Amino acid sequence: MNLIVAIKLVPDLVEELKINEEGNFLDLESLRLRVNEFDEHALEQAILLKERGAGRVIVIALDGEGVEDALFTAAAKGADQIIKLTGNTMPLVSNHTLARWLAPVIKSLQPGLVLTGVQAHNDLDGPLGPLLAEYLNLPYVGYVAKATMKDGEVEIRKEYPGGLAAEMEIDLPAVLGIQAAEQPPRYIAFSRIRQAMKTVQLEERQIPDPFIEEPIAIARLFQPEIGERAEIISGDVDEIAARLVDIFTDLDLL
Amino acid sequence: MAVNPVTQRPTFNEIFYTSLQKLPDGERVRACLQCGTCSGVCPFGYLMDYPPSKMIAALRAGMFDRVMKTDKVWMCVSCYACTNSCPAQIPLTAGLMTRTKEELLLAGNVPVELQDALENTQRYGNPMGESPRKRAAWARGIEPSVKIMSQINRPIDVLWFVGDYASFHPRVQLSSRALARIFNLLGVDFGILGHEENSDGDSQRLAGERGLFELLVDKNSKAFQKYQFNQIVTADPHAFNALKNEYPKLGVNYPVQHYTQYLSAKLDLLRPLLRHEIKARITYHDPCYLGRANGIYQPPRQLLQAIPGVELVEMPHSAVNSLCCGGGGGGMWLEGYQWEQAHARLSEWRVREAVAIGADILAVACTYEIPRFEDAVKMVQKASRLVIRDISELLLESIGE
Amino acid sequence: MKQEIFVLIEHLQGRVTDISYLMLAAARGITEKLDGNVVALLLGHNQRALANDLAADRILYFDHPDLAHFTPGAYQRVIGSLIEENKPRLALFGDTSIGVEVAGPLSARLNLPLVSYCKSLRVENNEIKFTSQICGGKLMAEGELPSPTALVTMIPGAYKAEQGRSVTPGVVVQASVPQLDKHPVRFLQYIEPETGDVDITKEALLISVGRGIQSKDNLEIIQELADALGGVVCASRPVVDQGWLPATRLVGKSGKRVKPKVYLALGISGATEHVEAITDSEVIIAVNTDPLAPIFNLAKYGATVDLLDLVPALTEAVKQATVKA
Ligand SMILES: Cc1cc2nc3c(=O)[nH]c(=O)nc-3n(C[C@H](O)[C@H](O)[C@H](O)COP(=O)(O)OP(=O)(O)OC[C@H]3O[C@@H](n4cnc5c(N)ncnc54)[C@H](O)[C@@H]3O)c2cc1C
Ligand code: SF4
Ligand code: SF4
Numbered sequence: 001m002n003l004i005v006a007i008k009l010v011p012d013l014v015e016e017l018k019i020n021e022e023g024n025f026l027d028l029e030s031l032r033l034r035v036n037e038f039d040e041h042a043l044e045q046a047i048l049l050k051e052r053g054a055g056r057v058i059v060i061a062l063d064g065e066g067v068e069d070a071l072f073t074a075a076a077k078g079a080d081q082i083i084k085l086t087g088n089t090m091p092l093v094s095n096h097t098l099a100r101w102l103a104p105v106i107k108s109l110q111p112g113l114v115l116t117g118v119q120a121h122n123d124l125d126g127p128l129g130p131l132l133a134e135y136l137n138l139p140y141v142g143y144v145a146k147a148t149m150k151d152g153e154v155e156i157r158k159e160y161p162g163g164l165a166a167e168m169e170i171d172l173p174a175v176l177g178i179q180a181a182e183q184p185p186r187y188i189a190f191s192r193i194r195q196a197m198k199t200v201q202l203e204e205r206q207i208p209d210p211f212i213e214e215p216i217a218i219a220r221l222f223q224p225e226i227g228e229r230a231e232i233i234s235g236d237v238d239e240i241a242a243r244l245v246d247i248f249t250d251l252d253l254l
Numbered sequence: 255m256a257v258n259p260v261t262q263r264p265t266f267n268e269i270f271y272t273s274l275q276k277l278p279d280g281e282r283v284r285a286c287l288q289c290g291t292c293s294g295v296c297p298f299g300y301l302m303d304y305p306p307s308k309m310i311a312a313l314r315a316g317m318f319d320r321v322m323k324t325d326k327v328w329m330c331v332s333c334y335a336c337t338n339s340c341p342a343q344i345p346l347t348a349g350l351m352t353r354t355k356e357e358l359l360l361a362g363n364v365p366v367e368l369q370d371a372l373e374n375t376q377r378y379g380n381p382m383g384e385s386p387r388k389r390a391a392w393a394r395g396i397e398p399s400v401k402i403m404s405q406i407n408r409p410i411d412v413l414w415f416v417g418d419y420a421s422f423h424p425r426v427q428l429s430s431r432a433l434a435r436i437f438n439l440l441g442v443d444f445g446i447l448g449h450e451e452n453s454d455g456d457s458q459r460l461a462g463e464r465g466l467f468e469l470l471v472d473k474n475s476k477a478f479q480k481y482q483f484n485q486i487v488t489a490d491p492h493a494f495n496a497l498k499n500e501y502p503k504l505g506v507n508y509p510v511q512h513y514t515q516y517l518s519a520k521l522d523l524l525r526p527l528l529r530h531e532i533k534a535r536i537t538y539h540d541p542c543y544l545g546r547a548n549g550i551y552q553p554p555r556q557l558l559q560a561i562p563g564v565e566l567v568e569m570p571h572s573a574v575n576s577l578c579c580g581g582g583g584g585g586m587w588l589e590g591y592q593w594e595q596a597h598a599r600l601s602e603w604r605v606r607e608a609v610a611i612g613a614d615i616l617a618v619a620c621t622y623e624i625p626r627f628e629d630a631v632k633m634v635q636k637a638s639r640l641v642i643r644d645i646s647e648l649l650l651e652s653i654g655e
Numbered sequence: 656m657k658q659e660i661f662v663l664i665e666h667l668q669g670r671v672t673d674i675s676y677l678m679l680a681a682a683r684g685i686t687e688k689l690d691g692n693v694v695a696l697l698l699g700h701n702q703r704a705l706a707n708d709l710a711a712d713r714i715l716y717f718d719h720p721d722l723a724h725f726t727p728g729a730y731q732r733v734i735g736s737l738i739e740e741n742k743p744r745l746a747l748f749g750d751t752s753i754g755v756e757v758a759g760p761l762s763a764r765l766n767l768p769l770v771s772y773c774k775s776l777r778v779e780n781n782e783i784k785f786t787s788q789i790c791g792g793k794l795m796a797e798g799e800l801p802s803p804t805a806l807v808t809m810i811p812g813a814y815k816a817e818q819g820r821s822v823t824p825g826v827v828v829q830a831s832v833p834q835l836d837k838h839p840v841r842f843l844q845y846i847e848p849e850t851g852d853v854d855i856t857k858e859a860l861l862i863s864v865g866r867g868i869q870s871k872d873n874l875e876i877i878q879e880l881a882d883a884l885g886g887v888v889c890a891s892r893p894v895v896d897q898g899w900l901p902a903t904r905l906v907g908k909s910g911k912r913v914k915p916k917v918y919l920a921l922g923i924s925g926a927t928e929h930v931e932a933i934t935d936s937e938v939i940i941a942v943n944t945d946p947l948a949p950i951f952n953l954a955k956y957g958a959t960v961d962l963l964d965l966v967p968a969l970t971e972a973v974k975q976a977t978v979k980a
Contacts, residue, residue, distance in 0.1 A: 134762075164845060244940065248973070249976065
């Protein structure tokens, strides 16, 4: 069975985010990208399933700066096949667009299980997984923290807020949004990655459609204001306590 | 059971033993006397299922796979204490311990904290995961301004390799600023690489990440090649060790000095500036990678003694017998793991010694140590009076800036 | 014609979740400006009573055995056909493990625009504008929600749950449930949170103590405060090193990275190794006798009093406030 992992690059928040002159998108020049952290969990979960005998792991990503490193790292970790989507693309595209590009390629790979990160911090039009599932006409379950293959099914643990979880079973093929792999993503020695770069073949597939019109336009992108230093609450302890209670109430914590 | 010797594949034990002997002086491992000195001097030897001598015994018995099954090798802080005391002169730290960590790393047996530091280094070129673009941010506001090589178009005398902690750790940045001011006062023609500098990689190498080390050497070497300079100076003993001993093995060869060497050679110029007394009992901690690994003991002491008013006192463990602060060989990134195993911190032993001899100030010359010892001071009884200062900070204080 | 705003009510184990009330408040904010109705969609089985405090003009209640627990297939079927038939101006969902699994697939299936991470909605020149918080809170994105129908998934932050609660509930209409086919996703059972030690990375309110607490005995008043607030106690390293709290409660470089709504730092100086792990907190409040402590550079609110004086007073104030509520 083919376990397909779709990974995407997102802005690296370690760098300051700059906004373009029009004020409606990120400044692509200064942008630094990294693999979405949840996608790294999706990959780890896929490799764990492979190690338990579930099948082959195929990793797909859209072209972009650093994507080859990410794919070779995946190969070094145990992916059997790595694919890069190339064509008339941009560093950041919406998930609706990405899902439409990915769907036909994934379909051609005869997926048994598709794994994506449950979300990414820049999913303005919703996470990738549910959209991808719909374009593939497959069921989707997200917030998955554990997955076990059964005969023709996958049994998963889905997390709800507040520590509650549910056990569900899903007929295959299906798409999962992984919140956390059963173990933290493994470290892979750099020499192994270098070796993969020399020995593993990176496949390329063309993006099928021309660019797709985005239904939602950002009119303004801006940084929220943040205070430089703490506002010091004055008064005696009772006054301070009263103010803190107000703050907790405003935050809906009481 | 009879085995056909022609088709029998070598065991992991055999491959590992052979590879060890191929390292520089590696064949000496065969001369091990099993005297146990190494395990005795190792600060964490009592916790290791297989301290160095027992590792060698296991190798000889063909049972090295047992060593690989424990993770206690991660207690090794690459302090060179074992290497320095081995009568058979076996390269224990650089050879046996580091090779074993490399194998553990390949096998995926890596504590999570260390994994984070290594991933950060791969991604950002520094173990703390800071933005590489901010590598020169510590120098902002210093006058005359600190020159960044990519912004000036001329050769320079001294290329200052700043290093990770000196660039990014807020407390250590203060010592970098002090050193920059001293360089300015001495009229040193110096520059830094800024965003083009990457981690020196020495601690990652000693934590078993050889491939990553090679990647970093490659990146730094490309940056070095772009510019003209006469020598490199660094305040980071780990970077110093790498540039002096390890980079040349990969063909990257530049004259390098630790800043204490560089400044002590300029004492004639520096001494007249040291006008203000520091009336204090000061003791100096020899960092492993300046002392034991590279034999530099006098320059830091000369600088301290040049400060008027200073009474320099020695701790029982000093110079070649110095106690490790616990930050080397990846120890900086194994705090949680090592505490879990030991419930003791090497930096605290050190601080206890400084307190016991009645020191007012513990002077250091390594960029890992300021935060480690300042933290230890909080935990050690009666240590709250002990002040931790980098030598550069003490010099600047005496200059009165 | 009156425009309708649909709100999918989320509930777990017999309780309506806070995000549902927040969404009702957001929807109400719009219908007050544009002539419209807030329509709450409640799906369940024998759970009509959950409609009792929903501040909506109308509540459509769908009852079916297959709706007893959330499963994406059944929810998509019910809400999808409802949206197709009624063409509401907006449909609001929680940006949660329920809402996302309905809104996402429906956006693709019905070809409707979807905006997520939406923090607030407002009306400007008769258009509905969204403000979304993206990139881990580092950026805000604003734009227009296209007509005729747009789907939105919402995060908390701008509205209060109270505003979505009502003592006089709207009209509850028992709606007919479309044919629910066998779906490939099946609910098996709930798994209760493990009773072992808490996972501080998942807590919304952390009361974190540092060396300023001075002795183990003082942990008692901290625990009382935590109990009153419904939060969890965690600590900086010196506290854990001395064995006053288990290592699972350690925050920092060698401990856990946390992201609570509120991080209340009591007697913590703000050393780099500690604060690097709390930067994802929504609000940091610091109490420290030293006005120059670096923690104040990161905190939103601060107080420079003795924590041993403040904590009992705060516990008392919190208790009084919760009794009143
Ligand atoms: C490699 C390494 C890894 C580390 N990892 C971690 C880690 O994971 N987590 C961590 O926390 N630390 C870590 N540390 C330690 C860190 O450097 C600090 O030493 C530690 O965080 C300090 O804890 P603290 O703020 O509680 O104590 P202190 O720094 O001593 O601060 C106590 C504060 O309490 C205030 N105070 C005192 N009395 C009162 C009172 N009555 N009321 C109000 N305020 C009062 C004081 O003004 C002071 O600011 C690490 C250190 C190193 C070197
Ligand atoms: S280098 Fe130091 S810590 Fe490592 S084994 Fe030798 S003595 Fe022990
Ligand atoms: S000190 Fe040297 S000779 Fe003695 S046991 Fe250790 S490695 Fe062998």
